[in-house]
Amino acid sequence: MVALSTDSSALRDRRQTARAAHIWLIGLLLISSVASLAIGASGTSLWAALDKLAQGQELDLMERVVLWDIRLPRLVTGIVVGASLAVSGAVMQGLFRNPLADPGIVGVTSGATLGAIIAIVLGPLLPLAFLGTAMLPVFAFVGAWVSMVLLYRVATRAGRTSVATMLLAGIALAALGGALSGLMIYSADDDQLRDVTFWGLGSLAGATWAKVLIAGPIILGALLVSMTLGRGLNGLALGEAAANHIGIAVQRTKTIAILSVAAGVGAAVAISGGIGFIGIVVPHLLRLATGPDHRMLIVNSALLGASLLLLADVISRVVIAPAELPIGIVTAILGAPVFIWILIRSRGVVDL
């Protein structure tokens, strides 16, 4: 069902649930944010630091570094990355009318991975030393963007983008990216192989203010643009022809959806590596709980995606402290069983 009209009472109910969910999810995000600032391997206490600040005392070096240079950039990174992955998942599932769609489907992930691997393996050989630690994220973002533009060009004929072509070409491009990545991996040394593996598992541990300031605005911009897509995606759920007849600017919706996902996920993956599962699970959970209206779904996805990634990050940094588990492992280990359990419980829901 598509929520285009409001005259069905069942629909209105779910829309109200979805509105109420805004409040709950904002609350969850606040709790997760506090947890993210307060919990960590070091004994540094957020409350003690706030107390000191309230009394006008100086923070000591350890408190300043842990809270300001480690936990706070991690918090911001977690929020924008989690929101971006979840919203992109919702947008892609809406655009492709396919519950299995995730940002990977427009080639963003394979492109970013290839870019990252090139930076890890060939980086030391390239005359780009001035990029320093920014090289990997820059390459990953460029890789994501290049592969998305390629796919979009392939799938667009005479001003119309074929979603089916994009899906198929995306699979082909991912295979090509995988092959090129394999070529890089073959010529990598042991240390680089470990770096590639860890990058693929994702982590917020490398979060710095520099990365937040560069990637943050790109992701926020993409998120804001995505928020305008709700009505268009609701229309597209009826099929492209029907959507066109009820006055949806179909091509415009597609273009904006693809560009915002590429920008947002490209930047998110660039600073955090491969974090799976958030993009596919969050929109589904919300659809099951609050219905398929994209206008609500996109906002709620942003809130829930951010909260879940922050909680996963807290777990990743305390569970084997003082070492840290890559966050991709946490999101999948916790997310997959919960998702399967929800699917079993709501077996009645056949249409996702």
Added chain:
Amino acid sequence: MITRRDFGLIGLAFAAQSGLGHAAQYNRILSIGGSVTEIIYALDQGHRLIARDTTSTYPPQALDLPDVGYARALAAEGVLSVGPELIIAEEGAGPPETIDLLEQSNIPFITAPDTYSRQGVLDKIRVVGDALQVPEKASTLARKVDGEIAAATHGITNGDQKRVLFIISTQGGRITASGIDTAADGMISLAGGINAISSFTGYKQVSDEAITAAAPDTILMMDRGGDHGAPDNVLFNMPAIATTPAGQNRSVIRMNGLLLLGFGPRTGQAVKQLNTALYG
């Protein structure tokens, strides 16, 4: 009359004194890298360690220390949480973001060079010894290791060197072997052997025919279970190896991985063990 030279000497004396005063403070040391940890224990400074990384597995008492994770994927807060006053790391520790944060936190971060040669081991021991402010002990250890290496390789002439193939994995029947510029390559030449494969750098999967062509006299492997170890009958039944001199003589040497490839204070011992296994 006090000359400029005397001023210099006074300055030096002060520096030495304050240096010593400093040394007394560094009693909470984090060691990153298996060979660095081994060196710290070999210098009798193990009691100053408060944490280690995942690759520090020898001596056994190192395992009792908290583990801050894999050397190339350290998390800043995890490292800070063990409260180190000094960090000594093998070359390649990271990621750079974490190292930057640790520097911001005013924790001295010393990097020990990691080159796979006799001089490399000695340099590593000296750097670690200087960081721990026990340079005399480090010199003694370095001399001892140097002597052990020299003794182990005594009497090898170029004519009768054996060709050694280091195999890191035989997973799924595919052989991954060492080329040049690796720890295995360094050990083979220290022990007086010739690396059977010199056509590539690092560890790579090698085709059956390339192994036949490499014609190793003996196979060298790490002595650990799981996917890395292949029992003799499996190893020598692999078509690639069956055709080589090593396969025909069923000649394989297995050694502990950290001992063989760590380039730590046991390098002399490792060289001796490998040399004896090669030339008996």
